[in-house]
Every structure is written in structure tokens, then in C-alpha cells.
Amino acid sequence: MFVRSKRRLPLAAGLGAALIAAVAVPAVALGHDQGAPTSTPIKHLVVIFQENVSFDHYFATYPNAANTAGEPRFTAAAGTPTVNGLNAPLAAPNNPNSTQPFRLGRDQAQTCDQDHSYTDEQKAVDSGLMDKVVETVGRGGATCADYGHGKGLVMGYYDGNTVTGMWNYAQHYAMSDNSFGTVYGPSTPGALNLVSGQTHGFSADGDAVPAASGTVIGDPQPAGDKCDTRDTSTSTDSKNKNVGDLLNAKGVSWGWFQGGFADCKATHKDVGGASSADYIAHHEPFQYYKSTQNLQHTPPASVQEIGHNGPANHQYDLTDFWASVDHGSMPAVSYLKAAAYQDGHAGYSTPLDEQHFLVDxxxxxxxxxxxKNTAVVISYDDSDGWYDHQVSPVVNQSNDTAHDGLTADKTCGTNPARIAGGYQDRCGYGPRLPLLVISPYAKQNFVDHTTTDQSSILKFVEDNWKTDPIGNYSFDEKAGSLDNLFDFHRKNKALYLDPASGQPVKH
Structure with missing residues (x-):
């Protein structure tokens, strides 16, 4: 496979170190599949982009579950690798935080949303000590489910008796325990980094996009989106591109498919009874760029248009994705965004609702x-603030004392040479997030330790479909490779799960 060369990056003193590594993969015959030429046998990439989960929140004790009575059981296969989770030195009672990590049961699926702002997430790191999580990002209270933990709820985690489907996918396919949010902060920075590796060069919008930096650190709505006309922002830097621009230039079919896109008023309730609108505008990154906008949510003129140029401009409802699949014309690159009640975001979604969406x-x-030639990547936009013990490598610094807070002097490093492009407010990497690859070509029961981030998915698209890089100091220049999650010389059998229990079923 074509792999762009990389360099080793110096890291901020006292904050840990990581090597951004790529694993070379031998050349593989492409076969006789139709469509754009690719560097691997993967002809269809489906990215399921979920919400607000740290790695430890779902995988802290993997592969060991409590197997509490009345919950779906999980028993790991022999030879299952361990992960960088909450081992003895960091488990209760030895954790440095004021509340010790604790297990949440299946009956505690509905929880409060935590603080996951750009500045407070950095403060939680406390110069690498990782001991101020409760005080800086913890949330609880009478208006949401905290099960008596108050702000200490932020230290809670689930195991294979609740996120059973995720653990079974990890058993049968490949996962990473060393993948990070590209920068700190909430949903929109994560979504923009997924498709461009770039959060700089947007119109100012109060605290969400500080005027001094022009960098997205909060959740502005895309300007002009008919479903949400509140505080808005749009890309203003003429050098900004996204992956859709790259794929259009190569004639590769692609699309973003989001629940509720066709109906701004559609709502659902999660299993805990919380109601939310299906479509959340600031979760749709392509709406921030003039070249890929569909601000009026115009539907495709026909199923044949889906994935190609037309009135919808590659932005669709989730139902359009399945129309293309059923028609036998699934786009080469597809990004799927669940309706809000199934996206995993604490407060209005739950792990059980999320499991239904993923498994279905x-x-x-x-x-x-x-x-036979598809790869599914399950990834996340941010951590929601949920505790994760791993200190993130600092691959890009920022010296904005009004908004940074990784160190005591309110910066994320002060070396101008390590602030890419001079663009402030892109402190990263951010918190560690789950990442799984499900594919006939995914390694089986495998844990990858390669350092990757959200823009590593962008890099996979660039390399597999041989596009140009994004440019303009995108994080794709630094991104680690996903290649080690694949084995292109043998095929993995399909695994079917029950959407309610997450346990394997016969097919």
C-alpha cells in the first residue's frame, strides 16, 4: 500500500512521548471490482462516527467483565490480548483522582452529559498528572442521572455486560487502544478533524470560534443550515479543503449520511425516555464548507445520484445510504451519523441505543x-469528558492563555516551531477514544498500539484512493496509519450480533 513518509515529532516535556508510526503493507492484487482504483482490496469504506465516549469509558477492564446476574454475559476467547486499561496501579483505591473509577451497570445506561470543552479537558490533564478530572470536567445533579456520584460520575465506565456488542466486535475483529481525538474539545472540532484534519480558518462565533485565532474550539452551527440558525460559523480560509473535495477531484463516489437530515422536526426517545431531535447541525462537518454544503437539505434527484454530484451535493439522510446499498451502488466512501438518540452521546442517548444502531x-x-471488499471504521468525535487515564502525546502546541490550560502557565506548549502554521487553539492530541475496524480484512481478536487520531481515517482515504493531501497544515501530515489493523492476505468471517443483547447469533 502507498504510505506517505512521516517524521518523528518532539513532544512537550513532562507530558509523555509517542511515535507516530506507519506499518508498511505488501502490495496486494486489486482483483476485478468495479470503481475507482485503490491501493488495497478495500473498495468501500464506511465510517460510523459516534458521539462522546472515552476509551476507558467502554474498555477500561477489557476483556474482563463482571458478569453480574441479569446482564448479558461476556467471556473472552482464549488468547484475547489485553489493552492499556485500568490495571492495578490505576484502579481503585490507587487512582490519583478524588473519586475512584467505578463500574456502571446495564441499568445505569442513562447518564448525565459531562463537560468536554476545549479548555477544561486540558485542565483535567493537569500537566500530565491526570488527577483533576472530577473538579474540571465532572458533572452531576438533580436534573440528570448521576446515581449519587455527583461530579464523580465522570469516573464511571461500562464493561462487556453493557457494551457487549462493542466487546464482541473487538473479539472478532480489530481495535486500537492508542487512538486519540485530534484536538481537545467537543463535537464540531472532532467532526472537522475527521474530514479535514483542520479546525483553523473559520468565521468568529463568540467562545466557539475565538476571533483572535479563527479556530473552532466549540460547537457553532454551520451558517445557513435551515435546521438550526443559532450561533453560526463557516470556513473562511480559501486554502481549507475537506476529504469530499479530494474525492471529487478524483471522481470517487462519496457521501455523508445523517439521521434526521431529511426532516428537521424528527425526534426520538432513547431507552431512558430522553427525547431529542434526530438531526444536530453542528455534527455535520461538510455543512461548514461552501464546496460541500447542502444547507436546504435538498434530497437526491434519484438513487443513481447518491454518492455523485447533484442537487444533494453528497449530503444525505441515512435512508439514502440504504437506498444506495439496496440498489447495489453504495458509494466508495460513506460517513454514517446516527440519529441523535442512537449516537451514544450521554444525556440523550445511551450505550444500549448506540448498540442497536451499530449492530443493525x-x-x-x-x-x-x-x-467482501468493505471496511467499517467505528470512531468517535470526542470523549464527553469521561475519564481516560492515558496522557495524550502533544504533537501540536498552542500558546493561547485565554483558552489553553494543559500546563500551569495556561498553555499547551510555547515553541512556535511546533504550532503548525502558527494556528493557535489546536492543542492536540486530545483524549483517547475507541476505534474499531470491522471488515473481512480486519485482523481477528487484535489490539493495535499504533498511535493514531481522527485524521488517521482521513489519511487512509487519501492513501487508499490516491488523492492529494489536504494541505494548509492539516493534521493528516502527522497522522499515524490504520494499516496494522488489517491483514490483506486472509479473510475474516462475518459476525452477526443481537442488537438488544450484543451477543452473537446464528445467521
Whole structure:
């Protein structure tokens, strides 16, 4: 596979170190599949982009579950690798935080949303000590479910008796325990980094996009989106591009598919009874760029248009994705965004609702004619503030004392040479997040330790479809490779799960 060369990056003193590594993969015959030429046998990439989960929040004790009575059991296969989780030195009673990590049961799926702002997430790191999580990002109270933990709820985690489907996918396919948010902060920076590796060069919008930096650190709505006309921002730097621009230039079919895109008023309740609008505008990154906007949510003129140029401009409802799959014309690159009640975001979604979406989606994809050359990547936009013990490597600094807070002097490093492009407020990497690859070509029961981030998915697209890089100091220049999650010389059998229990079922 074509792999762009990389360099080793110096890291901020006292904050840990990591090597951004790529793993070379031998050349593989491409076969006779139709469509744009690729560097691997992967002809279809489906990125399921979920919400607000840290790695430890779902995988702290993997592969060991408590197996409490009345919950779906999980028993790891022999030879299952361990992960960088909450081992003895960091488990209760030895954790440095004021509340010790604790297990949340399946009956505690509905929880409060935590603080996941750009500045407070840095403060939680406390110069690498990782001991101020409760005080800086913890939330609880009478208006949401905290189960008596108050701000200490932020230290809670689930195991394989609740996120059973995720643990079973990890058993059968490949996962990473060393993948990070590209920068600190909430949903919109994560979504923008997924598609561009770049959060700089946007119109100012109060605290969400500080005028001094022009960098997105909060959740502005995309300007002009008919579903939400509150505080807004849009890309203003003429050098800014996203992956859709790159794919259009190569003639590769692609699309963003989001629940509720076709109906701004559509709502659902999660299993805990919380109601939310299906479509959340600031979760849709392509709406921030003039070249890829569909601000009026115009539907495609036909199923044949889906993935190609037309009135919808590559922005669609989730139902359009399945129309293309059923028609036998699934785009080469597809980004799926669940309706809010199924996206995993604490406060209005739960791990159980999320599991239904993931399992229903993957079960259906595995039955499609294109599964033989498809890879599904499950990834997340941010951590929600949920505790994760791993200190993130600092690959890009920022010296904005009004908004940074990684160190005591309110910076994220002060070396101008390590502030890419001179663009402030891109302190990263941010918190560690789950990342799984589900594919016939995914390694089986494998844990990858390669340092990656959200823009590593962008880099995979660039390398597999041989596009140009984004440019303009995008994080794709630094991104580690996803290649080690794959084995292109053998195929993995499909795994079907029950969407309610997350346990394997016969097919």
C-alpha cells in the first residue's frame, strides 16, 4: 500500500512521548471490482462516527467483565490480548483522582452529559498528572442521572455486560487502544478533524470560534443550515479543503449520511425516555464548507445520484445510504451519523441505543453484495469528558492563555516551531477514544498500539484512493496509519450480533 513518509515529532516535556508510526503493507492484487482504483482490496469504506465516549469509558477492564446476574454475559476467547486499561496501579483505591473509577451497570445506561470543552479537558490533564478530572470536567445533579456520584460520575465506565456488542466486535475483529481525538474539545472540532484534519480558518462565533485565532474550539452551527440558525460559523480560509473535495477531484463516489437530515422536526426517545431531535447541525462537518454544503437539505434527484454530484451535493439522510446499498451502488466512501438518540452521546442517548444502531447497521452491511471488499471504521468525535487515564502525546502546541490550560502557565506548549502554521487553539492530541475496524480484512481478536487520531481515517482515504493531501497544515501530515489493523492476505468471517443483547447469533 502507498504510505506517505512521516517524521518523528518532539513532544512537550513532562507530558509523555509517542511515535507516530506507519506499518508498511505488501502490495496486494486489486482483483476485478468495479470503481475507482485503490491501493488495497478495500473498495468501500464506511465510517460510523459516534458521539462522546472515552476509551476507558467502554474498555477500561477489557476483556474482563463482571458478569453480574441479569446482564448479558461476556467471556473472552482464549488468547484475547489485553489493552492499556485500568490495571492495578490505576484502579481503585490507587487512582490519583478524588473519586475512584467505578463500574456502571446495564441499568445505569442513562447518564448525565459531562463537560468536554476545549479548555477544561486540558485542565483535567493537569500537566500530565491526570488527577483533576472530577473538579474540571465532572458533572452531576438533580436534573440528570448521576446515581449519587455527583461530579464523580465522570469516573464511571461500562464493561462487556453493557457494551457487549462493542466487546464482541473487538473479539472478532480489530481495535486500537492508542487512538486519540485530534484536538481537545467537543463535537464540531472532532467532526472537522475527521474530514479535514483542520479546525483553523473559520468565521468568529463568540467562545466557539475565538476571533483572535479563527479556530473552532466549540460547537457553532454551520451558517445557513435551515435546521438550526443559532450561533453560526463557516470556513473562511480559501486554502481549507475537506476529504469530499479530494474525492471529487478524483471522481470517487462519496457521501455523508445523517439521521434526521431529511426532516428537521424528527425526534426520538432513547431507552431512558430522553427525547431529542434526530438531526444536530453542528455534527455535520461538510455543512461548514461552501464546496460541500447542502444547507436546504435538498434530497437526491434519484438513487443513481447518491454518492455523485447533484442537487444533494453528497449530503444525505441515512435512508439514502440504504437506498444506495439496496440498489447495489453504495458509494466508495460513506460517513454514517446516527440519529441523535442512537449516537451514544450521554444525556440523550445511551450505550444500549448506540448498540442497536451499530449492530443493525453492521448486520445489514454484512449481508450486502459489497461486504467482501468493505471496511467499517467505528470512531468517535470526542470523549464527553469521561475519564481516560492515558496522557495524550502533544504533537501540536498552542500558546493561547485565554483558552489553553494543559500546563500551569495556561498553555499547551510555547515553541512556535511546533504550532503548525502558527494556528493557535489546536492543542492536540486530545483524549483517547475507541476505534474499531470491522471488515473481512480486519485482523481477528487484535489490539493495535499504533498511535493514531481522527485524521488517521482521513489519511487512509487519501492513501487508499490516491488523492492529494489536504494541505494548509492539516493534521493528516502527522497522522499515524490504520494499516496494522488489517491483514490483506486472509479473510475474516462475518459476525452477526443481537442488537438488544450484543451477543452473537446464528445467521
Amino acid at each position: 447497521t453492521i448486520n445489514r452491511l454484512q449481508k450486502s453484495k459489497d461486504w
